[in-house]
Amino acid sequence: MNERAILYRRMNQIPEEWGTAVNVQAMVYGNMGDNSATGVAFSRDAATGENIFNGEYLINAQGEDVVAGIRTPQQITVEGSRRWAALQGISEEVRAENTPRSKNQCQSAPPSSSLYRQRLENYYKDMQDMEFTIQDGKLWMLQTRNGKRTGAAMVKIAMDLLRAGEIDEKTVLMRMEPQKLDELLHPVFDKAALKRAK
Known part of the structure; x- marks a missing residue:
């Protein structure tokens, strides 16, 4: 009957008398x-x-x-x-x-x-x-x-799964998170390349 359990039941229309499950x-x-x-x-x-x-x-x-x-x-x-x-x-x-x-x-x-x-x-x-x-x-x-994955990984994984026939084009689009697509618009620094340049 703590506040969190009560709110959870209310949000999911679970009657109070049912309680909350335990695994x-x-x-x-x-x-x-x-x-x-x-x-x-x-x-x-x-x-x-x-x-x-x-x-x-x-x-x-x-x-x-x-x-x-x-x-x-x-x-x-x-x-x-x-x-x-x-x-x-x-x-x-x-x-x-x-x-x-x-x-x-x-x-x-x-x-x-x-x-x-x-x-x-x-x-x-x-x-x-x-x-x-x-x-x-x-x-x-x-x-x-x-x-969880980077923006570049998000696109590559979705496209690889599409090419393999595991998912369809609609699923690819649904998996494109806008904030991760934004990552792709910013420069990426390769740490190994920077070390070699020194």
Whole structure:
């Protein structure tokens, strides 16, 4: 009967006597040792719209540890790790030496989330932002939602899905957010190109 619940019921014409639903679900833990982890993955690159699976995870951690910024997460794919290292100016040798994949930590579990990538995109007909936990080597998909993206990625993803026959032209137009289209009218600075120019 708190104010928020009362307002929610009123807005949705739900009778007061029905109350508000409660979800009961099992808990999984990514902080149960070196064979457990938590992370986020994206079915496409949210910055460019490129059709490449990417994301990051932390071994022996809970979900809030990923967003808190107290530990540096690992890239979920080797390609993602290489891209991250290039942006940071880290050599391939240093990157390879210091990534958990080279040390066989939690090696098999995070990439298995890529198996869900195509299924979820096919179902939702859009780029997906997925949260997962690995508890003692077993992958649990916690949630998925349409992923946030830049204006350039918005256009590329919509056009790629149109060409693939996944969505129609009307859907492409409906997905064009005006404020993100405005992004495309402003200059974009390539950090890597700026570093090379120095």
